[in-house]
Amino acid sequence: MTRRALITGITGQDGSYLAELLLAKGYEVHGLRRRSSTFNSARIEHLYQDPRDSDTNLFLHYADLTDESRLIRLLRRIDPDEVYNLAGQSHVGSSFDEPEYTGDTVGLGAVRMLEAIRTSDIDCRFYQASSSAMYGAAVGRQDEDAPFRPMSPYGAAKLYAHWATATYREGYGMYAVSGILFNHESPRRGETFVTRKISRAVARIQAGLADYLYMGDLDAIRDWGYAPEYVEGMWRMLQADEPTDYVLATGTSYSVRDFVAAAFEHAGLDWEKHVRRDERYLRPTETAVLIGDAAKAERELGWKTTVHGGQLVRIMVDADIEAVRHEGRPWVDRPTPTS
Ligand code: NDP
Ligand code: GDR
DSSP states (O other), X not given: OOOEXXXXXXXXXXXXXXXXXXXXXXXXXXXXXXOXXXXXXXXXXXXXXXXXXXXXXXXXXXXXXTOHHHHHHHHHHHOOSEEEEOOSOOOHHHHHHSHHHXXXXXXXXXXXHHHXXXXXXXOOEEEEEEEGGGTTTOOSOBOTTSOOOOXXXXXXXXXXXXXXXXXXXXXXXXXXXXXXXXXXXXXXXXXXXXXXXXXXXHHHHHTTSOSXXXXXXXXXXXXXXXXXXXXXXXXXXXXXXXXXXXEEOOSOXXXXXXXXXXXXXXXXXXXGGTEEEOGGGOOSSOOOBOOBOOHHHHHHHOOOOOOOHHHHHHHHHHHHHHHHXXXXXXXXXXXXXXX
């Protein structure tokens, strides 16, 4: 029997890698996309085939996480075996400007999905995209038992969705799990997240298209992994015998400054000549340090990262240099880079 998966946020970084993974495993994949005035499907263009002239296994549906009746209708029609809830306003900085919208899509959006599944009586497994941003000001290396102390409207909204997922698991017996994922990046990362902002700027400066990169806090420390490895972890969580939450992380830490220096150096540039500070990129509250402990996922799911640090920097900078050279997008029609 072909298994059916539904991915909200399929047009995003993780959604696109997850769709690739599930299609390769033989799933029928359904993805929710938002209606927009311009095309927003560049990350999955290479996977899409017109259903009229092919036996494609990928189907896209217009829907928004703010529209509960649409979610219910779609869930009933698709009747998925697995649901991956990846959609929502995912930028921490923007969540300070748009706290209500962030809460609506990230927090209530997850509850709408859970309610739609529960009230439709669909027998499926549910994955919620929780975040290390829920730890916020917590100290030390964070595992599944570390205390939560979010430092942004985004982190608070994710925490609401996280506990709602646990409540539906415990209260209604649903197979519902949260993956608490630390930062994961790739050439498909949105251009306003810090790693991609840096790799893109390096490529443009090297090509003579720009002179400066304007940055906020360079002291922040993050645990940066490679997105294709993280979507494999999401899938493994839904294959486990018992539903339970997992942290996915590399356990390594780098400052934003480290990433900047390594990226410029890889392109043969001196970062101190090109990087300037812009107060507009500072956040009202900053999460200074986030480092994860994924021992449980390694032990129970056999999941482990291999890419981080310098290798991740090289993958991203090389992809953006290539993209600038071809004036195209790095991911279209090219295999996932692994080195
Ligand atoms: P992206 O920002 O790349 O993708 C977000 C997706 O959500 C896009 O497909 C976007 O559509 C869609 N979306 C946004 N708002 C709505 C809405 N109202 N209704 C329907 N769809 C919507 O995020 P990532 O792929 O990086 O992350 C995936 C999930 O994992 C997110 O929930 C994020 O918060 C969470 N997460 C990410 C981490 C990371 O390091 N990447 C770490 C921990 C958690 P469009 O393309 O039209 O904008
Ligand atoms: P984060 O990622 O907030 O951790 O959330 P982001 O890449 O936005 O920032 C990482 C760190 O870099 C600092 N920073 C800047 N950030 C951006 N975006 N732009 C800048 O110019 C800049 N200068 C310094 C930030 O202050 C921060 O400390 C990401 C998102 O993917 C979330 O959806 C996810 O849940 C968490 O990771 C885990």
